[in-house]
Amino acid sequence: MMEPVSQNKDEEIAEAVDPDHLGKMIREARLQKGWTLEEAGKAAGIGRSTLSKIENNQTRPSFDIVRRLTKALELKTPQLFVQSGPSDISGRRDVTIAGQGEQQDTPTYSHELLCTELTSKRMFPYISTIKARDVSEFEAWIRHRGEEFMYVISGELTLFTEHYRPLALKAGDSVYYDSGMGHGCVSTSKEDAKVLWVSLE
Secondary structure, eight states: OOOTTOOTGGGGOOOOOOHHHHHHHHHHHHHHTTOOHHHHHHHHTOOHHHHHHHHTTSSOOOHHHHHHHHHHTTOOOGGGOOOOOOOOOOSOOOOOOTTOSEEEEOSSEEEEEOOOSOOSOSEEEEEEEEOOOSGGGOSSOBOOSSEEEEEEEESEEEEEESSSOOEEEETTOEEEEETTSOEEEEEOSSSOEEEEEEEEO
16 A cells, blocks of 8 residues: 555654643644634544544544645754554444545555544555556565555556566456565556455554
8 A cells, every 4th residue: 555554764663652632732733724624624634523533532543644734834853743652442443434435646656544433443445546557667576564454446456566577457356465565556458447456554
């Protein structure tokens, strides 16, 4: 994925802010910009209700959401990153109604992030539309820590990786790979290909 989850520098953060202060820090940064919840949520690519819950410490945001908030609000403190710790809670559940995932666009992909309310999770599922038509559209290889599963929902695409020959895939095909290996996808069908990605940190 996730350019999908491009987690570069933030992955090295070892310190974490007190979870009780996370919401306050984000709210203060938003107010300093004079943004409403809706404006800040749109800038970060998350829902207004999700941002409200974060500010009121009603939920702990995922790695990707913290990364996007940090960028959108121009927060300078790397300690904002909160690593979710182990939880004794079992039987958790989250749901995303069709078409209601959180949208995140990049020059090469359009992502619909799924089940974003659930915290302390290791897998990040999302549906992506592959807009790129040529590998030259990528400024650099996409790489991030972890492993990744991709299932082609519709269309055709080519998966480029730095250690293997280009791999042509069509609807119904799937692939599993180390996401630390440079990679990128381009659509080869008339319509943009659509895939389900599940990223595991």
